[in-house]
Amino acid sequence: MINRVVKNAEEAVKDITDNMTLMVGGFGLCGIPENSINALVKKGVKGLTCISNNAGVDDFGLGLLLQTKQIKKMISSYVGENAEFERQMLSGELEVELIPQGTLATRCLAAGYGMPVIYTPAGVGTEVAIGKETRKFNYNGEEKEYLMEHAFEADFAIVKAWKGDTAGNLIFRSTARNFNPMMAMAGKITIAEVEELVEVGGLDPDNIHTPGIYVHRIFQGEKYEKRIEQRTVRKRN
Amino acid sequence: MLDKNGIAKRIAREVKDGMYVNLGIGIPTLVANYIPDGVNVVLQSENGILGMGPFPYEGEEDADLINAGKQTVTLLKGSSIFDSAMSFGMIRAQKVNLTILGAMEVSENGDIANWKIPGKMVKGMGGAMDLVASAKNIIVAMQHVNKAGESKLLRQCSLPLTGVRCVKRIVTELAALEVMPEGGFKLLERAPGVSVEQIKNATEGKLIVEGEVPEMVL
Numbered sequence A: 001m002i003n004r005v006v007k008n009a010e011e012a013v014k015d016i017t018d019n020m021t022l023m024v025g026g027f028g029l030c031g032i033p034e035n036s037i038n039a040l041v042k043k044g045v046k047g048l049t050c051i052s053n054n055a056g057v058d059d060f061g062l063g064l065l066l067q068t069k070q071i072k073k074m075i076s077s078y079v080g081e082n083a084e085f086e087r088q089m090l091s092g093e094l095e096v097e098l099i100p101q102g103t104l105a106t107r108c109l110a111a112g113y114g115m116p117v118i119y120t121p122a123g124v125g126t127e128v129a130i131g132k133e134t135r136k137f138n139y140n141g142e143e144k145e146y147l148m149e150h151a152f153e154a155d156f157a158i159v160k161a162w163k164g165d166t167a168g169n170l171i172f173r174s175t176a177r178n179f180n181p182m183m184a185m186a187g188k189i190t191i192a193e194v195e196e197l198v199e200v201g202g203l204d205p206d207n208i209h210t211p212g213i214y215v216h217r218i219f220q221g222e223k224y225e226k227r228i229e230q231r232t233v234r235k236r237n
Numbered sequence B: 001m002l003d004k005n006g007i008a009k010r011i012a013r014e015v016k017d018g019m020y021v022n023l024g025i026g027i028p029t030l031v032a033n034y035i036p037d038g039v040n041v042v043l044q045s046e047n048g049i050l051g052m053g054p055f056p057y058e059g060e061e062d063a064d065l066i067n068a069g070k071q072t073v074t075l076l077k078g079s080s081i082f083d084s085a086m087s088f089g090m091i092r093a094q095k096v097n098l099t100i101l102g103a104m105e106v107s108e109n110g111d112i113a114n115w116k117i118p119g120k121m122v123k124g125m126g127g128a129m130d131l132v133a134s135a136k137n138i139i140v141a142m143q144h145v146n147k148a149g150e151s152k153l154l155r156q157c158s159l160p161l162t163g164v165r166c167v168k169r170i171v172t173e174l175a176a177l178e179v180m181p182e183g184g185f186k187l188l189e190r191a192p193g194v195s196v197e198q199i200k201n202a203t204e205g206k207l208i209v210e211g212e213v214p215e216m217v218l
Helices: A034-043 A063-067 A083-090 A101-113 A180-186 B004-012 B027-034 B084-092 B128-134 B196-202
Strands: A021-024 A048-051 A071-076 A095-098 A117-120 A134-139 A142-150 A154-165 A187-198 A217-220 B020-023 B042-045 B049-052 B075-081 B098-102 B105-107 B138-141 B169-171 B175-179 B185-190
Touching: A021 A180, A034 A063, A034 A154, A034 A187, A063 A083, A101 A117, A101 A142, A101 A180, A101 B084, A101 B128, A154 A180, A180 A187, A180 B084, B004 B027, B004 B138, B004 B169, B020 B027, B027 B098, B027 B138, B042 B084, B084 B128, B098 B128, B185 B196
Parallel strands: A021 A048, A021 A154, A048 A071, A071 A095, A154 A187, A187 A217, B020 B042, B020 B098, B098 B138, B138 B169
Antiparallel strands: A117 A142, A134 A142, B042 B049, B049 B075, B169 B175, B175 B185
């Protein structure tokens, strides 16, 4: 079996250089590659374009890379809950492209499935459609207009899984799955950090979410804070 | 006049047995509290859950298990987890029967604006554009007028659109209305204690009033 293991986050991100495009997995702070983000902060690479559904919060997740002004452009669907992000966006320091969440997910999927474009109805008739090719198709008994959207191209995809094996096979846990499987398929080079790295044979092939063919580097994260963005509970009675 | 819970309670009457339902952030989330016993529905959360349950008991929060509003939640028996591409796949393929979401503005032809106030607020559309572009049945939960007292039910939206000709029903603190295929807000019901005159004054778009308009029964 091919061995995809690297020592740690620093080694995994060693050849990420200025002005590259990165996909970063996670939804909010759930399922984000914490260790790789920290390694990028330490490395100090600049001018990054990040494709990620959200931009973290001020002092966690991608918010850390925003604080150090290492990100030039964000491609996201929702960027609330981050004051520094808003400041940089309104002052023009940070370029922001907002796209529908399903479009974002499917543009990753298209990259991993080897399809150059997708057609989606999301954004038809809105400013998202400006400058884009549209076509009418019949679907589900209805003729509608669809927007053509391109598969993403990213130098690196950085994802976080629950378990992985040395061959790069990945299993995600609960809603920390989110964008991680599609992004894992979509990077020219994909880095996966996992909570638990096991030897080959340690995972049931029937339960693999992402096959190792898509994963070029894998390591076990040193530690996970797993911060909760909105702790909502009910009382026992 | 209805409060937020009242609006949610009225919308819950539109939720039918056997539906898969996506609830947006805010008032729509409250709808889950008023679905009558015996009406079996499955809640979809677009970050990748079917069968979303209530908030966890204190001490049982799981950082890996959140809803689309990033709140900690639980899973019901029979639930499933999937990735974001599949989540929007089932939305686009119209497997989700009902979408309930908030809005800043709705126009009389069913256009909706809810993601951006140029120069003021730019948080992003999240999954809203995907949902409104594909869902066959869209109910908007919103206040009838904004904080400045201006109508949010308009001839034409002034804010950047989220989707065009897609909203089917609207429930506000004043009324339940239907967006007609040929345009216009048809007044279905008045909120308790609210007159047709009050609703007319709060609606900038074309309001269609036919005969005696019943008061809501909650």
